[in-house]
Amino acid sequence: MIEVGRQCRRRSGVLGQAAAHAVLAVAAFCALFPLVWMALGSFKTYHDMLLPRLLPGTWTLDNYREIVTRIGFGTAFRNSAFVAAPSTLAVLATSAAAGYVFAKYRFWGKEVLFAVLLSTMMVPFTVVVVPLFITMADLGLVNDLRGVIVTGLCSTFGIFLMRQTIETVPNEYIDAARIDGAGEAWIFVRVVVPMVKAALATLAVFTFLGSWDNYMWPSIMLKTADNQTLPVVIAGIQQLYVVRYHLWSAGSMLTVVPVMALFTLAQRHFVRGLALAGLKG
Numbered sequence: 001m002i003e004v005g006r007q008c009r010r011r012s013g014v015l016g017q018a019a020a021h022a023v024l025a026v027a028a029f030c031a032l033f034p035l036v037w038m039a040l041g042s043f044k045t046y047h048d049m050l051l052p053r054l055l056p057g058t059w060t061l062d063n064y065r066e067i068v069t070r071i072g073f074g075t076a077f078r079n080s081a082f083v084a085a086p087s088t089l090a091v092l093a094t095s096a097a098a099g100y101v102f103a104k105y106r107f108w109g110k111e112v113l114f115a116v117l118l119s120t121m122m123v124p125f126t127v128v129v130v131p132l133f134i135t136m137a138d139l140g141l142v143n144d145l146r147g148v149i150v151t152g153l154c155s156t157f158g159i160f161l162m163r164q165t166i167e168t169v170p171n172e173y174i175d176a177a178r179i180d181g182a183g184e185a186w187i188f189v190r191v192v193v194p195m196v197k198a199a200l201a202t203l204a205v206f207t208f209l210g211s212w213d214n215y216m217w218p219s220i221m222l223k224t225a226d227n228q229t230l231p232v233v234i235a236g237i238q239q240l241y242v243v244r245y246h247l248w249s250a251g252s253m254l255t256v257v258p259v260m261a262l263f264t265l266a267q268r269h270f271v272r273g274l275a276l277a278g279l280k281g
Contacts, residue, residue, distance in 0.1 A: 042253045044249075076229055080212055092158075092203060096193060096196070098163075100166050129220065142221060147221050173191055174192070209259050213255075
């Protein structure tokens with residue numbers, strides 16, 4: 001009877017694992033299929049896109065040539081990089097510094113200030129679009145890439161993530177550095193930052209992705225073709241070529257490549273940062 005019970009438990013365990021793997025396989029398929037469809041569609045002709053098949057009947061690179069030569073894709077790519085790179089670096093710097101202050105310093109009203117800061121995450125961006133646009137117009141930054149950059153120099157989510165992560169840094173390291181005569185800036189750069197690299201990598205991926213794929217604010221701020229970013233240009237393709245999704249697929253693939261490259265480089269730190277944030281939360 002004991003052996004029969006063990007076999008039943010073993011069989012139920014195997015069935016449970018099989019069911020879990022089946023659910024994960026379906027979820028992975030749902031997540032990856034749009035990307036696969038887009039990648040294959042970028043090599044299709046216009047007529048192939050109208051047919052109900054996944055693989056291209058005729059493989060072609062003409063979509064990529066047209067995107068690069070006719071749509072001004074190169075200029076849009078440079079504009080997106082010009083916006084995303086400094087925004088990401090600025091968010092890393094401001095989030096780490098503010099997170100360090102909220103995590104390791106004691107001052108009056110700290111928790112209230114932090115709660116007010118977190119409450120801004122509940123405000124939809126559409127609510128502040130009009131006053132933000134008026135402010136940018138008063139500063140003369142409309143139709144200027146700097147107007148997109150300056151609104152993304154800090155992140156409430158980034159401050160929250162870094163505060164939660166820096167709280168896990170033992171105070172003994174900081175106190176020992178202070179006893180040795182180190183200044184606060186030196187402690188922050190040489191002690192704290194190296195210990196939260198995983199969280200910084202996670203924040204870098206999220207910030208770069210959000211800035212790179214941002215459509216709403218750049219579409220409002222940037223009017224001329226020379227200043228438009230990739231999402232705005234891709235949306236313009238859909239409006240100019242109503243059903244030419246093969247061009248849209250090629251442009252989207254070129255847009256995805258930098259994000260995939262960044263995630264590949266930061267994957268190990270990214271996963272570790274999410275795990276640490278989850279444990280702390």
